[in-house]
Amino acid sequence: MPRRQKAHLGRGDVRHVGKKHTSVADVGEKTATATATTTATGDDDGRRETRARMGRHRDGRDVVATAATGTATTGAATGTGATGTATWATAWGRGAGRGINLVVVGTCATYVVWVLLGTVAWISHLGARVESSERWLPARGYPGNEPARSIWSFGGRNVPAAAAFVVPHSVLLPSRLRRWCGKYGRLAYNVMSAATLHAFLAIFAPLKTPVVMKIPFGAWFHDALSVGCLAYASYAFLSSRSTYGLLGISDALGIRDPRYANPSAGMDAITWMGVTTWRLGGAFAFVLFTGLSIIPRELTLGDCITRCVAAFYLRKRSRSFREWVEKIEGVHLLTWILRAALLSTACYGALRENGDIRAVAWIFLGAASLAGILRLAEADAERRRARTNVPRARRKSDSASSLCDAAPATCDDRAHARRPHCRSS
Numbered sequence: 001m002p003r004r005q006k007a008h009l010g011r012g013d014v015r016h017v018g019k020k021h022t023s024v025a026d027v028g029e030k031t032a033t034a035t036a037t038t039t040a041t042g043d044d045d046g047r048r049e050t051r052a053r054m055g056r057h058r059d060g061r062d063v064v065a066t067a068a069t070g071t072a073t074t075g076a077a078t079g080t081g082a083t084g085t086a087t088w089a090t091a092w093g094r095g096a097g098r099g100i101n102l103v104v105v106g107t108c109a110t111y112v113v114w115v116l117l118g119t120v121a122w123i124s125h126l127g128a129r130v131e132s133s134e135r136w137l138p139a140r141g142y143p144g145n146e147p148a149r150s151i152w153s154f155g156g157r158n159v160p161a162a163a164a165f166v167v168p169h170s171v172l173l174p175s176r177l178r179r180w181c182g183k184y185g186r187l188a189y190n191v192m193s194a195a196t197l198h199a200f201l202a203i204f205a206p207l208k209t210p211v212v213m214k215i216p217f218g219a220w221f222h223d224a225l226s227v228g229c230l231a232y233a234s235y236a237f238l239s240s241r242s243t244y245g246l247l248g249i250s251d252a253l254g255i256r257d258p259r260y261a262n263p264s265a266g267m268d269a270i271t272w273m274g275v276t277t278w279r280l281g282g283a284f285a286f287v288l289f290t291g292l293s294i295i296p297r298e299l300t301l302g303d304c305i306t307r308c309v310a311a312f313y314l315r316k317r318s319r320s321f322r323e324w325v326e327k328i329e330g331v332h333l334l335t336w337i338l339r340a341a342l343l344s345t346a347c348y349g350a351l352r353e354n355g356d357i358r359a360v361a362w363i364f365l366g367a368a369s370l371a372g373i374l375r376l377a378e379a380d381a382e383r384r385r386a387r388t389n390v391p392r393a394r395r396k397s398d399s400a401s402s403l404c405d406a407a408p409a410t411c412d413d414r415a416h417a418r419r420p421h422c423r424s425s
Contacts, residue, residue: 105252108191112247114138115194116269117234122201123307124226125296129219133227138198143206143302154302157205165196166313186262187248190269207302215297216345222297229293232285236276246272266319275324283331291335295342 118138121127127134127141134140148154172192178185215222237243244250245262246269263272278286296303314321325332 102253105187105249108187109247109249112190112194112269113238115198116273117230119197119201120230120233120273120294121226123296124294125298126223126226126230129223129297130227139201139204143204145203145205147208148205148302151207151301151305154205154207154305161200161203162309165193165200168196169193170317183251183254184248185251187252190248206300207305208300211298211300212304213299213343215295216342219297225288226293229285229289232281233273233277233289236280237273239280240272240276243272243276264320266323268314268318268320270314271318271321271324278328283328283334286328286331287335287338291338292342295339 115138118141121133121137121141122139122143125142127137127139128144129142134142148157169192172189174185174189177188177192181188240263241259242261242263244255244260246267249255250257250260250262263275274286274290277289
């Protein structure tokens with residue numbers, strides 16, 4: 001064989017063998033690669049499956065957590081809603097309580113004022129003189145019950161009713177009611193006094209004979225004077241801010257403004273009505289109101305006795321009235337002079353009509369006796385006040401109980417309690 005062919009054959013054989021060798025190596029490499037790939041693929045599939053399981057587990061936990069969070073959120077929202085409902089209910093309850101308190105206090109104070117003004121009208125027999133006012137006034141505005149036949153019958157029928165008014169008014173003092181009723185003590189005292197006074201007016205038995213005096217001017221003028229003065233005094237009384245403290249409204253509603261405090265220690269409603277009339281209209285309005293307008297057209301012996309007892313009781317029990325009379329002693333004396341002039345004019349008219357000198361003498365004797373009794377009451381009050389200058393007595397008079405009885409609205413103010421007259425309306 002030629003040498004070139006052998007060389008060619010050798011190269012081909014080598015190349016062929018090499019190819020075979022290379023092919024086996026390639027196959028092994030490919031097999032290894034495939035195996036590795038398969039293994040890697042299996043690992044990847046396992047990882048993916050593991051990740052999928054972990055994802056599903058995590059998703060499950062997320063779902064559970066989400067559900068739990070939602071439940072907690074719902075519970076929190078429910079709790080917040082319940083708290084809001086409770087807060088709203090509490091606020092509504094407080095508002096309703098304040099509204100009920102305002103209505104009750106206003107109703108009680110209105111009743112007290114109605115009885116007070118109605119008593120002034122009753123004293124002047126306004127319901128009998130102005131018939132249209134009868135339905136609006138307590139006890140019809142005048143003594144309209146069956147009259148007593150004698151002075152003894154008059155006393156027997158009216159003394160028990162008067163005691164039913166005086167005893168609670170004197171025993172159930174504001175200090176005691178304040179311990180029982182708290183801030184409503186003053187209001188309760190006023191309601192009790194108004195109720196017992198209303199009952200007294202309703203069952204009072206008049207004594208219509210004899211007639212002591214008749215007003216010497218026309219009926220229409222007298223009626224207009226009584227209605228006008230009562231309306232003016234009512235406006236003066238209600239327009240004063242201190243009236244709210246006197247009635248107990250300020251304490252009951254928790255008003256701490258000193259302008260709405262009790263006007264002074266020991267102040268009573270009748271005296272305060274005169275004081276407010278004086279402040280608004282001066283001495284002229286005060287004299288017309290207390291000196292003329294509250295006198296009935298026909299003044300009977302029963303009216304005189306009733307007025308005498310009421311005036312004596314007022315001077316004995318009301319320190320504010322005594323102090324007020326001392327301040328306006330000249331004007332107060334003028335009212336008595338005016339009444340004496342009216343009485344003299346009436347007696348002169350009676351003498352001209354029937355000439356009964358004995359009746360006129362009895363009238364003047366009764367008037368003089370009334371003036372003497374009232375003067376004795378004032379003098380006794382002055383002596384008792386002079387005895388309070390003793391230090392021991394002063395300490396006793398300055399006790400918390402006595403101050404509360406005098407002016408319950410001042411009990412919460414310790415600085416004012418030692419100086420009860422430092423406030424003004």
